[in-house]
Amino acid sequence: MPPALKALAAQIAGWIAAFALVRSGALPAGLWPLVAAQALCAVAAAAALRSARWWLPIHLAFTPLAVAARTLNLAPGWYLAAFVGLLLIYWTSFRTQVPLYLSNRPTAEALAGLLPESPARMLDIGGGTGSLLRRLAALRPDCRFCGVELAPGPWLAGKLLLARQPQVEWRRTDLFSEPWADYDLVYAFLSPVPMEAVWRKAVAEMRPGSLLVSNTFDIPGRKPDFVVEVADRRATRLLAWRIPAPRAPK
Template identity: 70%
Template structure:
């Protein structure tokens, strides 16, 4: 079931429970009913096996909506906030890939994985280019490509990457480019797309090239190396070296 549909069903179940409690007289007053709706919605979401981060959303959704209603905020602010979120997160509800930004320590660790000579690197789901900017400066002999789909983050990245002649900044789906011409493909996504990322990698990447995943493992595959970045996040990079003819097998 799509995550958005699970969320809708959970909220509707919570609303139905609150209405039933109000009609039966078992529970009265605005805030007790709002609290009951939130708890039931979160419980149903858990029963539908929604991702854990959905639970606090369900717990806070109606209480925050009621508070906002009483605050007298102009409707235009809600519209502006909605448009901003859409432009930043775009299809995250479908892909389940939120916005993660790589830091300078991660860029330094990735730089050590690049070949000594000229090389090509692809960042899929590149956000605002936080990884590619320091890499482009540190390795002017290399060519970097970033792919980002969300309009707002893509536009910010394009602005920030002006003047970096060795960076190609593309707007599009992360699976759209052909990965065969790259020495390293970097992904900082989520657990959900990793099986598809791996399938594309073994189908297109040439032997000896590297797939580097920030924080999220490829299910059923043992990484050739795990790099501890040593930043405050505790970032780990999982490095997979491509074999001839996609010579890795699922474990």
């Protein structure tokens, strides 16, 4: 089931369950007990539908925020502005299921240690705001970096942040549209959903011996060649795979 359809189904299931609780007398009278029950039931339905974990807080907050917003008497333009702002930041996340994740300074330091001697080239396929590449450019000025980001808001932030970083290329494109063949290390901080496709593209395009590094998210059925434990509050794990040589035809 597509993620957007799962979300709709979870919200509908939440309302059906909440009204059933009201009819049975299990809930006290009033609007907010109904709203709270709907939110909790929607979360349970989303979990049962195996929605991505980041959908759960959205379901928990959606109806309470919608009801609360009706009491604020805000002008319609504020809702339009909020929608446009979220659209610029998250863009096609509903389709790709890749939210905006930002890599911290300890992660940049760990990645800098994984880059081979110059002239190494690294590609960040979920570039976000470009903050990771800015730190890496300072740590490894001997290397060349490229970042790709599709969402307009983060891409524009990266464009401004990296304006004075000549060793960093910053492109607005889909991560699967960018060729990966020229890079010694490709870094991904995405979500579990695209990782199988990421592996297929890496094996098809990257040079044997180069590194594919994933922050947190594993590749189904592929044990990493090594794991770097980052000393940060997130307990970040960098999973690394060496790209194998192509098999000789039989």
